[in-house]
Amino acid sequence: MVLASGNSSSHPVSFILLGIPGLENSQFWIALPFCAMYVVAIVGNITILHIIRTDHTLHEPMYLFLAILAITDLVLSSSTQPKMLAILWFHAHEIEYHACLIQLFFIHAFSSVESGVLMAMALDRYVTICFPLRHSSILKPCVVGKLGAAVMARGLLWVSPFCIMVSKMPFCPNHVIPQSYCEHMAVLKLVCADTRVNRAYGLFVAFSVVGFDIIVISMSYVMILRTVLGLPSGEARLKAFGTCASHICVILAFYIPALFTFLTHRFGQHVPPVVHVMLANLYLLVPPMLNPIIYGARTKQIRDQVIQGCCGKDP
Template sequence: MAGNKDHIIPPSGNKSFHPTSFILLGIPGLEKSQFWVAFPFCAMYILALIGNTTILHVVCVEHTLHEPMYFFLAMLAFTDLVLSSSTLPKMLGIFWFGSCEIEYHACLTQVFFIHAFSSVESGILMAMALDRYVAICFPLRHSTILSTSVVAKLGVAVMVRGVLWVSPFCFMVTWKPFCPNRIIPQSYCEHMAVLKLVCADTRTNRGYGLFVAFSVVGFDIIIIAVSYIMILQAVLHLPSGDARIKAFGTCASHICVILAFYILALFTFLTHRFGHQVPQVAHVMLANLYLLVPPMLNPIIYGVKTKQIWERVVHVFCQKVT
């Protein structure tokens, strides 16, 4: 039958349209140590689950926190849960149980969730910068400019952008023939790592990947930078030193989160494409930490730095205990 997959003729004798599965090596160079490396990774994942679930719960049940800043924080917590959960369970399976094989479509699903929700996280950080700009520069109009409907529309927009921009990654890879080599020298499926197994011209795929990276991250970083330049100008014009300190304090948490996310993200992106001299073990470790450190740190940073969040967390859990 013409529609039967078994009768599809591959482009050449040593290529196939796609394998049934891939082999994830974990951390090349640390095969004997990765059993122990899994323990701190697991601890970080548990902290990320507890912290982000707590943030989501507190923002949902406490009506006093139903403000733009906390809605964006809840979106960030949800995104971090998806990012870490899309990779860590499989990663721990590789480290502890040697479960290195991943089915082809599961691999592409991982590619989609990692890149789509990385884009969503970048968009949420950009929206949070806009929220800080409006709160400091237009405090009396904050609730009018950033109403609940506007916040919801911003959330939907960054989600749709992530899905629409990243979906072609998976479709474009599916149309390419793969080489017999099924080994991915990483702990999870990433677009460039999968693309290196393709036995065809991948310039279009690479070009589209660069376009997505620069159009998403580049745009978001520009908006964040412009927002903070205008915030800085507004803060420096405040008459009171205490007012300046308070205004800067409201931005401190967001700046810490931005640095934690973008530094690791840019390092991972650049080393995949241009960092051929970077040791493989260093690249893989930092790529793993990129999906672990921000989800773990974000709720801790906001919990410690944001008085309202900390008070509500204590209030909610004290109520449950009593």
Template sequence: MLASRNSSSHPVSFVLLEIPGLESSQFWIAFPFCAMYTVTVLGNITVLHIIQMDLILHEPMYLFLAMLVVTDLVLSSSTQPKMLAILWFHAHEIGYHACLTQVFFIHTFSSVESGVLTARASDHYVAICFPLCHSSILTPSVVGKLGAVGMLRGVLWVSSVCCMVSRMPFCQSRVIPQSYCEHMAVLKLVCADTRVNHGYGLFVAFSVGGFDIIVISVSYVMILRGVLQLPSGEAWLKAIGTCASHICVILALYIPALFPFLPHCFGHHVPQVVHIMFANVYLLVPPMLNPNIYGVRTKQIQDRVILGCCQKDP
């Protein structure tokens, strides 16, 4: 009864905030964020265009990379334009359904990205330990099915989370103390018992992340065993070099992901400015780094970028 008197079914909109304590500098803070977002979009679109246009790159490694690129574009574009609008134009308000849509895209495509990295670890394992069978095991059809399974997993898990939130009554407060909507932040505005929602959200996060980390870890243990059995040091270095960029991308995804997630669950003494900065870094830095990591580490992509830059019109 108390919840019903102090809440409504759902508000018309929410209010997103800029970085606390830096309000006077927010106009200038937006410029580096805008530059990072621009690099993210240009870098990912360049890699995607190269993979699409060059038939030689229509192999499992590059098809998984194309999936990762699309995922990064969706993740960064689901939050950064609104954040820039907040910092530059004080456009703090976001509609209720737009907020839930943002929750859906952020968590769905975070799950998809984790799934793609897991599939790439399996691809590396097959390529290094069973090189003669690689093309017959990981055909384009199998790669497409793995991508579809990862997408379906994210959609099903996160749709359930969004449906549960949409059925809850909200309190009068509409303020989300960060620059985008995500599940835990929205859940704090609910005027009801949210233990089931919290429990299910944690279950989804740990089941998806935990499963993927286990598969990635097992894949790399098997890869390490296979690499140590290679006859020459040159072959050993080549195998390690093949995996290096993937390991960098994994670290770039999972390490920043801990900072915005853990304070919601366990940390009540983390300064809000630190939490919000890391929350923005989590959704902007990995999508910006990924195409640069693969561009530096992958000779085929390097060659095609250089060729495209140096090519002159007749």
């Protein structure tokens, strides 16, 4: 592999993404369900955005957060899936160095944004259920905008040092990444230098972002549970539980595989590579696919708009 000219921090011209190591003979067929899920994610999230944009009755905090989540899911899934499908179907394993860093940035930045949006939606559920009469005064549009901007800024600012630090480090002759996209730890393993600072910063970002968000989400749902159990009506309790159940499913679908992938890179030497790579791919694709389905099915206004658009008549 030819290196770019320069000093000891010279970088390779490109990396080689293997795709799904161990399943080379089946990669063409494995790509089919991945492609189907990606299409569902794209169509579903664009539909959600279109409905929220055109229906002014949906310009409320819950739906504004849902719109931010849809945008995040579009970026997150599109940052990996087109290249992954090109690898699996057309054996386009090579990725240019700067394209790899850009992909790394988008994956980690918008994973952080997704986590922050899920936290914001948990806070919205908390205010809706625990302070229903004050919801509109607490979560004003300006508050929603500031919260969304803070979540976005946190993702961009916290992750930018990843790319800056990696770009200044020398790489070993081996430029093969044994998965289907450029992830921070996978790229860092190809560096021929001391990476303790990079690893420490990666742990700091993971725990400061995911740790903080999970704590806020957990506290929100503890308070929600206390309030719901105190409701006098069984029907009201059931409705409140149903509203929160869909959000909890989305949270679990995102955090469980994300944490598994993060921990496997550092402590999972005995985890089969195929299991690690498959879950690493699914955690960036399954939530973007499920979010519009779950929220679309659970939200009457969105469900009615979809039925009207598909059938050409009022639901």
